[in-house]
Amino acid sequence: xxxxxxxxxxxxxxxxLLALSVPASAAVDAKLLDMLKANGQISxxxxxxxxxxxxxxxxxxQIARQAQQETNEQxxxxxxxxxxxxxxxxxxxxxxxxxxxxxxxxxxxxIKIDGEPNNGGRDKDRQRIRARLGAYTEINSQVDTGxxxxxxxxxxxxxxxxxxxxxxxxxxxxxxxxxxxxxxxQIKNLHVIGGKMLQPxxxxxxxxxxxxxxPEGLALTYKYPLGSSAELFGSIGNxxxxxxxxxxxxxxxxxxxxxxxxxxxxxxITDNLKLTLGGSVYAYQxxxxxxxxxTTTPCALAVNGNSANEEFRLYEGFSQLDIxxxxxxxxxYGQYVKNNDASTDQDTAWLLGAKSKVFGFNLDYNYRDTxxxxxxxxxTDSDFANGTTGSRGHKxxxxxxxxxxxxxxxxxxxxxxxxxxxxxxxxxxxxxQLDAEAKF
Numbered sequence: 001x002x003x004x005x006x007x008x009x010x011x012x013x014x015x016x017l018l019a020l021s022v023p024a025s026a027a028v029d030a031k032l033l034d035m036l037k038a039n040g041q042i043s044x045x046x047x048x049x050x051x052x053x054x055x056x057x058x059x060x061x062q063i064a065r066q067a068q069q070e071t072n073e074q075x076x077x078x079x080x081x082x083x084x085x086x087x088x089x090x091x092x093x094x095x096x097x098x099x100x101x102x103x104x105x106x107x108x109x110x111i112k113i114d115g116e117p118n119n120g121g122r123d124k125d126r127q128r129i130r131a132r133l134g135a136y137t138e139i140n141s142q143v144d145t146g147x148x149x150x151x152x153x154x155x156x157x158x159x160x161x162x163x164x165x166x167x168x169x170x171x172x173x174x175x176x177x178x179x180x181x182x183x184x185x186q187i188k189n190l191h192v193i194g195g196k197m198l199q200p201x202x203x204x205x206x207x208x209x210x211x212x213x214x215p216e217g218l219a220l221t222y223k224y225p226l227g228s229s230a231e232l233f234g235s236i237g238n239x240x241x242x243x244x245x246x247x248x249x250x251x252x253x254x255x256x257x258x259x260x261x262x263x264x265x266x267x268x269i270t271d272n273l274k275l276t277l278g279g280s281v282y283a284y285q286x287x288x289x290x291x292x293x294x295t296t297t298p299c300a301l302a303v304n305g306n307s308a309n310e311e312f313r314l315y316e317g318f319s320q321l322d323i324x325x326x327x328x329x330x331x332x333y334g335q336y337v338k339n340n341d342a343s344t345d346q347d348t349a350w351l352l353g354a355k356s357k358v359f360g361f362n363l364d365y366n367y368r369d370t371x372x373x374x375x376x377x378x379x380t381d382s383d384f385a386n387g388t389t390g391s392r393g394h395k396x397x398x399x400x401x402x403x404x405x406x407x408x409x410x411x412x413x414x415x416x417x418x419x420x421x422x423x424x425x426x427x428x429x430x431x432x433q434l435d436a437e438a439k440f
Contacts (some may be wrong), residue, residue, distance in 0.1 A: 099135070100136075100440075101440070102132050102133035102134060104132075105130040105438075108434040112429070114424065115423035115424040122386065130151055131151045134149075141185060143180065143181070148176045150174055151172065151173060152172060152173075157214075160174075177195075179193055179198075193218070194218045194219075198214060201235050202233070203318075204276075204318035204320055205351040205368070206384070208337060208380065215258070217237055218237060219235060219236070220236050226265075235260070237261075238259050239257065239260065240256075247289075260280065261280065262279070263278060264278020264279065264318075265277055272324035275319065275322075276322075277319050278319070280315075282312070287312055288309075302376075304388045304389060304419070305390045312375075314340075314376075318334065319333065319334060319335075331355040335350065336348070337349040337350070346374065346390070348374050349370040349375055353367070361398055368395070370384075370385075371389070372389050372390040373389070383433070388419045392415065393413065393429075396414070405439040407437050412430075416429065
């Protein structure tokens with residue numbers, strides 16, 4: 001009897017080992033038990049016990065498979081959620097790299113020109129507003145871009161002001177900036193800028209360029225450090241002003257264009273003396289075909305006091321001396337300009353000025369003398385002498401920050417001009433501007 005039991009157990013173990021060694025289904029396991037019972041190798045009690053164990057094993061396997069399926073579903077759901085979060089994070093990262101900047105200015109302006117009638121003349125007593133909003137984004141580590149819209153009374157390159165006039169009519173919005181700035185990581189401080197951009201050159205005065213002018217074209221700027229206290233800077237660019245200005249063809253050689261180049265340096269003379277020196281060339285091509293003819297408005301380059309047939313190749317020298325160690329900060333600045341292609345000897349302009357800050361007041365003063373054909377009348381400062389060349393006089397400006405990003409100020413122009421008045425030369429042209437400006 002003991003021998004039979006031993007044999008039965010051996011056969012049973014062998015059958016079970018065979019079943020476990022082969023990946024069998026539940027049906028195969030049940031059939032094996034039936035065969036063992038039929039052959040008399042296991043008793044009815046053993047059959048019932050093994051069948052119950054098989055049922056439990058099958059149930060455990062089903063629970064395990066269900067748990068694994070749930071785990072797989074959870075992993076898939078987590079992966080999907082992670083991917084969705086990754087896309088969202090990417091969008092959020094782009095938004096985090098975008099800055100919105102803008103400003104709103106309210107201005108009271110009074111202009112008085114000798115020889116002009118009070119009614120229907122060029123004298124003004126008006127309120128004006130300026131509003132600008134820009135979005136500036138880091139596309140990647142090498143590319144930035146910017147877009148800005150601004151108010152304006154027309155497509156005047158020199159002004160983004162709007163008169164408060166016209167029975168509460170809506171004010172026009174213009175594209176003021178739209179550019180791409182490529183700065184390769186391989187060449188530090190190099191910028192290649194295309195589109196409608198901020199002025200890429202350094203300006204120490206507004207004799208040549210009104211501060212509102214944003215040129216259009218392709219420019220390259222570069223800074224090269226010379227130790228810890230000095231650097232070289234430069235820029236070069238080509239800008240399109242009018243296609244096919246001579247009417248001879250559609251190629252670029254027939255366009256009115258500006259090629260500009262600048263080179264300068266900044267360095268410390270002592271701990272309290274810093275000097276900036278530089279020179280610029282602004283050369284216009286095909287400007288001999290850009291002349292005032294008939295009643296065309298705007299009338300090419302030669303306007304606002306320039307001779308009608310004027311051509312322009314401007315050479316500029318500029319400097320600024322920043323003086324520290326005084327009771328108040330002080331900067332002295334200046335520029336000199338000569339139009340080498342002028343048709344008359346009225347071909348030079350110069351400006352000298354000083355800036356400081358006293359008791360929280362920002363102070364700026366300069367005196368200038370701009371001969372008739374020294375600079376391009378379409379681009380010179382639109383506020384000085386009512387925006388005309390052939391002028392000389394003083395500009396005095398004071399501003400005060402009332403609170404963070406909010407300031408008030410006053411600017412007074414005390415000038416004489418040869419072409420601002422329609423009835424006399426050497427006319428007094430006095431302008432007062434009172435401003436309140438908020439930035440964000």
